Amino acid sequence: MDMHESVAVPRSAPQPAGLRLKHIERVEGWGMAVGGLSHVFRPTDAEGVRAVFDLARREGRSVGLRGGGNSYGDAAMNTGGIVLDLTRMDRVLAWDPATGVIDVEPGVTIERLWKTIIGDGWWPAVVSGTMFTTMGGCAAMNIHGKNNYKVGTFGDHVVEFDFLAPDDGGVRTVTRENDPDLFHGAISGFGMLGCFTRLRLQTKRVYSGRLRVEAFDTHSVGEMIESFEERAPDADYLVGWIDCIKGGRGLGRGIVHRANYLAPGEDPDGDLTLAVAAQGLPDKILGLFPKSLMHLLLRPFCNNLGVRLINAAKFHAGVLHPRSVVYLQSHTAFAFLLDYVPNWKFAYKPGGLIQYQSFIPKEAAESAFEEQLRIAQGAGLPPYLGVFKKHRPDPFLLTHAVDGYSLAFDFRVTRRNRAQLWHLAEELDRVVLDHGGRFYFAKDATLRPDVARAFLPAENMRKFAALKRRCDPHNLLQTDLSRRLFGSDLAATMESAGAR
Numbered sequence: 104m105d106m107h108e109s110v111a112v113p114r115s116a117p118q119p120a121g122l123r124l125k126h127i128e129r130v131e132g133w134g135m136a137v138g139g140l141s142h143v144f145r146p147t148d149a150e151g152v153r154a155v156f157d158l159a160r161r162e163g164r165s166v167g168l169r170g171g172g173n174s175y176g177d178a179a180m181n182t183g184g185i186v187l188d189l190t191r192m193d194r195v196l197a198w199d200p201a202t203g204v205i206d207v208e209p210g211v212t213i214e215r216l217w218k219t220i221i222g223d224g225w226w227p228a229v230v231s232g233t234m235f236t237t238m239g240g241c242a243a244m245n246i247h248g249k250n251n252y253k254v255g256t257f258g259d260h261v262v263e264f265d266f267l268a269p270d271d272g273g274v275r276t277v278t279r280e281n282d283p284d285l286f287h288g289a290i291s292g293f294g295m296l297g298c299f300t301r302l303r304l305q306t307k308r309v310y311s312g313r314l315r316v317e318a319f320d321t322h323s324v325g326e327m328i329e330s331f332e333e334r335a336p337d338a339d340y341l342v343g344w345i346d347c348i349k350g351g352r353g354l355g356r357g358i359v360h361r362a363n364y365l366a367p368g369e370d371p372d373g374d375l376t377l378a379v380a381a382q383g384l385p386d387k388i389l390g391l392f393p394k395s396l397m398h399l400l401l402r403p404f405c406n407n408l409g410v411r412l413i414n415a416a417k418f419h420a421g422v423l424h425p426r427s428v429v430y431l432q433s434h435t436a437f438a439f440l441l442d443y444v445p446n447w448k449f450a451y452k453p454g455g456l457i458q459y460q461s462f463i464p465k466e467a468a469e470s471a472f473e474e475q476l477r478i479a480q481g482a483g484l485p486p487y488l489g490v491f492k493k494h495r496p497d498p499f500l501l502t503h504a505v506d507g508y509s510l511a512f513d514f515r516v517t518r519r520n521r522a523q524l525w526h527l528a529e530e531l532d533r534v535v536l537d538h539g540g541r542f543y544f545a546k547d548a549t550l551r552p553d554v555a556r557a558f559l560p561a562e563n564m565r566k567f568a569a570l571k572r573r574c575d576p577h578n579l580l581q582t583d584l585s586r587r588l589f590g591s592d593l594a595a596t597m598e599s600a601g602a603r
């Protein structure tokens with residue numbers, strides 16, 4: 104997109120310019136499959152955020168908020184407009200080791216968070232599969248962890264936040280009690296209502312730096328669901344890996360990992376394991392090969408045949424393990440397995456990858472996910488990774504979570520398969536809608552407007568549209584994703600979709 108092909112936002116009366124439009128950079132989705140040019144600003148405080156909003160109004164440009172840029176698709180991109188990168192607002196403002204309550208700026212990452220609190224015996228209540236996400240990005244997407252079915256989403260652990268909306272006065276402190284609509288709309292609101300400038304979070308007490316982990320093999324999607332249902336009542340974390348290449352009688356086979364916190368006194372190494380150093384992931388694989396080069400080793404396997412070999416080896420290694428093996432693993436090794444190999448996504452270059460994650464109610468999950476696997480395999484586009492999780496509903500307006508399950512697929516994008524892949528995504532969308540499921544903007548690169556408007560509850564869209572009119576009536580806040588799904592007047596689109 105041309106830099107000037109931006110998005111119409113009414114210009115305000117001319118004012119003396121403080122900031123100027125410059126800083127043109129290429130901004131990409133995390134999966135590297137989508138990207139474009141934007142004017143990028145990196146303020147260090149709320150005043151800086153306000154100054155960029157003013158500049159955007161003067162110049163008639165839209166503003167897209169961005170945290171760590173870990174959304175797979177175009178959720179944190181604003182091609183042709185301004186991108187407000189919040190990673191320099193990264194201070195820990197207050198920490199109370201007696202209660203586990205922490206105040207942070209929006210650019211603080213999960214890495215910074217756990218490193219700040221673990222020595223005092225606390226751990227973030229909800230984390231993503233990578234530690235490089237920021238608090239602002241996690242709240243805006245209302246992220247979930249491998250414990251979603253048990254503790255809810257990120258938003259469930261937010262106590263309050265400071266919020267700067269383009270047209271709603273100055274920075275205001277929002278709680279569940281003083282402004283329930285804004286609280287439940289801004290969290291999950293994918294950066295469309297305003298900017299989090301401070302968040303207060305409740306973290307989780309832990310008594311060891313390690314978890315007790317167990318693995319179980321499963322031979323179908325149905326068995327995986329049974330395994331989750333059986334273990335969920337007393338597991339702190341559950342996550343499944345599905346071999347998405349295997350078809351026929353092995354369709355949906357996989358491995359479930361369950362993890363539990365240790366009780367006080369249960370870890371023989373006690374407090375030592377709570378040191379930050381005890382959480383470190385090793386720098387070398389097998390003590391020899393630098394992790395930073397590991398993606399080069401993965402590259403030859405980043406094709407259908409290579410993934411088939413890796414998956415078969417992984418599944419059989421899991422099956423050969425006696426079922427009862429239990430081991431201790433650090434929180435970081437369990438939670439952030441994907442960070443173990445830095446830049447593993449480079450194995451997907453040059454086309455990058457997209458992730459397709461859908462959420463299906465419990466009763467329909469088995470048939471929906473089996474159908475999706477068959478469709479993808481039948482199209483010759485099997486996902487290279489499949490991750491299975493259990494969820495529960497939450498009170499946030501645009502949340503993705505359901506009382507059921509999600510399966511996230513990673514697809515390799517190439518110049519040749521791109522159109523076919525986007526077409527496949529349409530077919531998978533149909534399965535999700537037919538089974539009453541939902542989608543997740545943090546992972547999305549392919550949804551079409553009609554599908555987005557069909558899966559969101561009408562009442563939630565009406566409420567969200569009212570908040571947009573209150574906080575940002577001139578549509579200053581936009582992203583490539585928001586325009587792709589709701590056009591440049593999100594409130595009007597949601598109002599009409601919500602009136603159906």
Ligand SMILES: Cc1cc2nc3c(=O)[nH]c(=O)nc-3n(C[C@H](O)[C@H](O)[C@H](O)COP(=O)(O)OP(=O)(O)OC[C@H]3O[C@@H](n4cnc5c(N)ncnc54)[C@H](O)[C@@H]3O)c2cc1C
Nearest residue numbers: 168170171172173174232237239240243246247294299545
């Ligand atoms: C390897 C990997 C593993 C992942 N695992 C999980 C997982 O297990 N569970 C899960 O739920 N997600 C997961 N994700 C997705 C990720 O958690 C979300 O995309 C998250 O929003 C990224 O945070 P970020 O700081 O990078 O935000 P960005 O991607 O930069 O932005 C995300 C959204 O937040 C908005 N935003 C950013 N900062 C602010 C702010 N201060 N105020 C208001 N809005 C703001 C942006 O406009 C955008 O809409 C994973 C992503 C990767 C790459």
